[in-house]
Structures are given as C-alpha cells and as structure tokens.
Amino acid sequence: MATERYNPRASEPRWQAAWADAKLFETKTDAPGEKYYVLEMFPYPSGRIHMGHVRNYTMGDVVARYRRARGMNVLHPMGWDAFGMPAENAAMQNKVHPRDWTYQNIATMRGQLKSMGLSLDWSREFATCDVDYYHRQQMLFLDLLDKGLAYRRKSKVNWDPVDQTVLANEQVIDGRGWRSGALVESRELTQWFFKITAYADDLLAGLDALPQWPEKVRLMQRNWIGRSEGLLLRWALTEETAPEGVKDLTVFTTRPDTLFGASFLAVAADHPLAEAAARDKPELTAFIEECRRTGTATADIETAEKRGMETGIFAVHPLDPTWRLPVYVANFVLMEYGTGAIFGCPAHDQRDLDFARAYGLPVTPVVLPEGAEAESFSIGTEAYVGDGTMINSREFDGRSPSETFDAVADRLESTDLFGAPQAKRQVNYRLRDWGISRQRYWGCPIPVLHCETCGVVPEARENLPVKLPDDVAFDKPGNPLDRHPTWRNAKCPKCGGPALRETDTMDTFVDSSWYFIRFTAPHAETPTKPDVANAWMPVEQYIGGIEHAILHLLYSRFFTRAMRDCGHLAASEPFQGLFTQGMVVHETYRDGREWVAPADVAITEVEGERRAKRLSTGSDIAIGSIEKMSKSKKNVVDPDDIIASYGADTARWFMLSDSPPDRDVIWTEAGVEGAHRFVQRLWRLVSEAAPVIANAHGNGVDDEVATSIRRVAHRTAQGVADDIERLAFNKAVARLYEMVNALSASLNGLNADAPASIKAAGREALSMLVRLVAPMMPHLAEECWQALGEEGLAAAASWPSVDPALLSDDTLTLPVQINGKKRGDVVVAKDASKAEVETATLELDFVKTALAGQPPKRLVVVPGRIVNVVV
C-alpha cells in the first residue's frame, strides 16, 4: 500500500499550535502529581540559537515529557541570560542600543526555540535585563549588604591605558588590549564583593550530599574551594636588613614538616614588604612594575617563567637562630592566596624547585621516598611531593612527614616571637571572595550611593528599582554611566544631601545565580514567594555544559544559601541532579586561508577517500579537523536550516542518537539523513499497519508470534524508561531502532486476514512504540497517535505500563568459557540452581574434550551471566 511520506513542515506547526491551545505545558503549583523541576541552562541571547542549544534543550525536553507521561507535575521554564558584554560590543560596532539588540535577539531565538516543539511553560519567561527582574536582584543585593555578605575592598583589574578602560580577561590578548593593542597594566580599584568564603566549609560539605552530580564536577569544586590545613608562621627578619618598623614576615604553609628544606622566602609583588623593600631600590621597583604588567588571569601568571628578585632582606629560620634565608619578590606568589608570602622548599614543591634552579638556591631533600637511599637520594628536575621518611631534619630524622608536621606546629605554637606565639594552625581556602563589580553599562546597577557626608549608603528600598538610563552613547570606550550628564546625581537616602550613584554594575553571574528560583514565581513583587519556592526547589534535573562546572554552579550554590539565610526559601542546594552535556562539533573546511561554511561544501567519496568541493566556486578545498562549532571557523550549521529541510523531530532524534550525551557529538549530514530515514520508516510502519489493526481486539490467547511481539514491546518500554531516567538517550534510541526492526519484520504486509491475536499484539505494540518515542519526537508521535485512532494528544498520554511476566524467557543461554575464552553456550532453565548449571556444563561435548577426562581445576558459575571452566 502506498503511503504519503510524513511531512514535518506541515505537521509540526499544527501540533505546536494544538499543545499551545490546550495550555498543556503551563504549570500550576497545586496541580496533582509529584513535583518535578527540570531545567536547562538558559541561553545568552547572542542572535540565533546554535546546535549546542538544540542538543541541550532536546535532552531537557525528553526528561520533561517523560516525567509528565509518568504523571508528575513538571516545571520546565525558559528565560534569557540577557546582560553582558556582547550587547555593548554590538552597540559600539553597529550603533544599536544594547537593549534593542538584546530584545531583538530574544524575539528571534524565542521563535527558533518554539519551532523545536519544546514542552516549555512560556508563561514564566523573563529576561535578566527586564527591569522587573533586576529590580528584585537589587533587593537581594540590599539583603546581602544587610547580612554583611556584600562589602567593598580594593582589587586588581586589567587596565587599558590607551582606551582608559577596564578589560575583561578575554579582551586581553598576549598582554595587550584587544582594541588598542596597548600593553595592559593591572590597576587597583575599590570594588564590590560577595562573601562566598563565609560559606566555604558549607559549600564543601554540601558536595557530599549531591550524589546525582557527576563525580568529576564535585571533584573540580572541591579542588576549587581548596581547603587546606596548615600553619601561619612568622619569620623574624634580621634587624640590619628589615625595613623600618617591620620585624617579621608571616607566611602560610601546608608543609611545616619540610622546614629544614627551606632555602628562601618569597612575597608577592604587591605585598607590603615588597613595596617597603623597593623604596630605595629602583631595580626592584622596576621589577614590581613588570610583574604588574602580567594580566590578572591566573593561567597567565602561572604559565609565565618563574622570576624573582632579591629584596636584600634576610629572615631567621624558626628552628635555627643562626640560619639566614634570603627574601625574594617572586612573580608566582599570589597576594590573593594565604598571606601573599611563602617559604620555598625546592626539593618538595615544583614551583619552588623551578625557582631555585633558576636562581642557584640550595635544594635539600628532607623527605626520603620509600626504597630510596638517604646517601644517594637527590632531586633532579622534578620535586618529590610524596610521602616517606624525614632526612636532613635533625631531631625529626626517621619520623614521618605527618608526625613532623604536628611536632613542628606544636613547638612553634608554643614558641614566643616578639610577645606572641610564632605560629598558629590555620585552615585556609583557595576560594576567594566573589568580585561582582563591572565597569560597564549593560548590567544590573548596584543600588548604592556615595554621599559626601554619609559615605557609602544603600539606596532606600522604596526607591528601587535603580533603572539603567536609556540615553547613553557608545562612541567612546569606557562606562557610559560614568559620563552620563544627570543619571549619577541623586539624593542621599540617609541625610537628604546630594549624592552620586554607584556606576558599577553587577557581574552577569549574579543574574544567573538565582533565575532558577525566580522561575517558581516569575511575577512576584518580592524576589520569591517563599512557599512557592519551597514547593518547587530544588531543581530535580539541571542540564548544561561542562564549562559551567565551577563558577556558575558554585555561585548558584552560594547564592541559594545566602537567599536562604535572608528568608527567601528553605533549600540550601539549588540542583539535586546535574548533567553536563558535551559539545556539538563539526568538520572544518578551508579554501586556502579562508574558512568555508558547511552549507557551501559538497563532499564526495572517490576510491574510499573523502573530498570536498566548494559549491559557490566549484574549487577543491581542504577538509580540516573536527572542532567545536564556532563563527570564526565557520563550521556552524544553522538549526533553522535543518528544521526547514528535515523538521524538528529529525534534528532532535539525531542529537540524541549519535553519541553518549556527556560526550561531544559530531554533526554530520549523513547522520541527519539517517535520522530522517528513521522518521519516515516509523511513519510508514504505523500508517501502513494502522488500517488493519485499528480496531483489533485480542481473543485472550497469544500464539508464539503474538507473544514475541508483545515481549519486544514490553521489554523496550522497560529499557527505554530505564535509559531515560539515567539520561542514556543514545541507548534508548538504539533500543527503539531494534524495536522498529523487529516490528517491521512481523507487521509488514500484515493484512485483514491475519490472526486476531497478532493484530491485537501489533496494535498494543505500536501504541506503546508511539508513546516511547513521544518524548524524543513529539510531533511525529502525535501524527502516529492520530493514525492509530487513539484518544486525545500523545503529549498528554501516559507512559505505557509494563507486564513483568513478558520481561524474561523461560530458558537462559549462558556463555561457557574455557580458561576465560568463550567456547560455547549452555542452555538452562531460568531458575536453574548453580549445581544444575555445573552439571549441564560438564555434559557439553566441547567441555568434555577440553577436560580430556580430568576433573576441572575450577568451575566458576556466575548466576545469570556466565560459566568459566578452568582446566
């Protein structure tokens, strides 16, 4: 029978309208069913959606639709992470207002997302640049200020001396400003900070209560927080060399056990002692200046060649008053970590070793690895950081490093230096407070005022929101708020006198640190409605890119705690389940020096070799490596083009099918075509069988064929549910291929004369199949659902229930190994005992041959899995 091909272009918009008319995805907090909050990381409105979005939102949609089919009350919202630099860059380049640019992009992207057929509750949509949103964010800022969780201090920024502006790390290229090309300097500004370190221990401990997070993300956060137990240790400076008024230098160390291996001390370039030492030393001043020229990015600082300069100051060894060590200024010591000063033990720290080798400092090993000889052990180019036995450490020789740590700490804690204990045990964190000040226009204004008489004063709550002015110009670099003629002028809420508004805006990470809570009550006058937030939080399943593993997720965990402590909700952890999906990558093509977009390329295969031709010119071009889709390499595929030619379901199916979701997926034209063939194949299977089986009723007696059809359907239903719950979408897809292969074999050519039992089994199986694919290909599922004559919408249908009796066979076929290699099978009853399996195995011909009359050395039977005969 000839069947019409499935036409997604006509079908998809129709079903999208049907869902919208039924308000199927608009969520009510008091609706029946267990709550399930599924969320994908909201997009930055860059202009158009890209394939990464398609992948991310498809995964979330599968989860949302599956959970809804399971009878849960699902919350699945969407919004826009809408503040940020690209809007200002566009304003500068194209003379378009950041607000207009952003809202236009949102309109485009909303349309694109709608064409994907996502089961989103659009009634909750907002953008972080909406006044309604940042108004409530300003309320939260004032809450944090009241709690002492927001404060001001000096901090360094990248300064472009030509453009007279602050640069983001990504705007610094090889130490120069991206626009001006000027050498970047680091400059100190007074900036706003959130006290995330107040929650360091809680954030660390909380990770243990997140079993549904990937272990690697928890590990990364643990390392980022970087809790370490160590010692604050004061070193006396020799009187002759110490700057005036300075008697000692405090270092933080996690290795007091290696104190006898010390060969120098070093301070950061902006340490007060460095500045003091540089007072009458121009070459040291010059060196400090040079260190400041490295950008503020940690990666730049730590990959720079280790350099330092002597201060001329000497320190006295805490355990030997006759031992003097030089104090250096070094570029690898960070003011932000510990006390900004270290003692260097080159033998047991790689950075210290690199430094010591460069400056000819002694390298004395004090920890001897197990199995090494004290006399012959020496350090080459690699420091030894492992455990062992103390050597060259006088009275501590022969003890373990951990014993020595405690002994040294105890002794120095009870030693007096200038009227105070010389050392103090301390827990230190690598985590730093969160600097939120940005010297930019397109962000949430920080609601404080600077009053001549009262100083820094929070804006009165009744005066919120502090709105961004619309009349701004981007004709010169820098922050337009600073040069606005009137916006800054305000009244001090405390004394009523004249005051100036803060012109810094907030880091966009603040916006994304609580949007998921705002979704629970997106129109509330207050930041949250606590009872509603408590009804929905935490998010059961959060899905997004691995690149957010640390910053966004850690800030969100902090912000949720801070909001909890300000009474906005009860939860501490925002995301109970986290999934990090891989990127979408694509082959690159280049024509000489020029990158060529895939849409302009035709691939042919000649004698097994793939060749690329440029469509516009007909010239042969080179096929390059497979890389993350990026505008600069032009290896992007526009979701609109794919949806227009194949439909959203094909794009969704391909995104789910080809790779495990946490790994990168390679977008290929052939893969998409394969996915589309399956769409058509499924439609053919259902639409051709439908007229024959539409009204089929079973006679209650299943023959062998009917039973096998039913087995396939029920097993697949069980497997697909398990796979979706574990987010193993690629495996669910493979199962559905198998099911369609099996059903095609049994149902193709089925006619009206077929036995009733087969027609009934076929009808049951197809009805199940449609519901199993519905979360992944929702439009096709509706079309099939209709063809089968089922009631209502497939999107509202419940997940098929599984008959456990159909999940297993009566017999089991176990592989039989001889010495670990598979040599055959043994068939036993499903519930056969171990002894019965052993007997059956020893009866097998090839086992008898292998044993040659001898008893087996060993017989391993793993119930339900395998038998291994050891001869």
Add this chain to the structure above:
RNA sequence: GCGGGCGUGGCGAAAUGGUAGACGCAAGGGACUUAAAAUCCCUCGGGCGCUGUCCCGUGCGGGUUCGAGUCCCGCCGCCCGCACCA
C-alpha cells in the same frame, strides 16, 4: 603551571569485572525499476593452508584476577576550566 576529563572497526558508538563491536552511519554486492530515487535482502575489525566455535585485537608498557575495554602503577596523545566570555 594547576585542576578535570577522554582514547574501542573506515566513522559515531555498545558492553553491573563475565560472549568485545548491540544500534546507527559509510562502503560493497544483490532484488525491484526502462532508468533513477525510495524501499527490501546479504556482507562488513585484522590475519591464516579462509566451511575453524582457529589466531590476533579496546592508545602504549607492566600488574591484579578463574576472567580486564572496565580495576591498579607508569607513559603517550587529544580536549575542557582557571575567578572580568557566557
């Protein structure tokens, strides 16, 4: 530099420590067709004295185990994050 990950056929990949390569893509052969497309069927890791439950094979080198792609140790290669990109 520090931190995290990944590595299996021509390709994307499967495999609670238990039959390596399910499923898909590409390729080759065949059927249908005047022809093409679509569809359907078969083959598809390598090797061999190629109809054998034969030998080899999961980046490389060792180890643990009755049994290792999976666990442990040491390498190699590629990718991601590093606090002002989002």
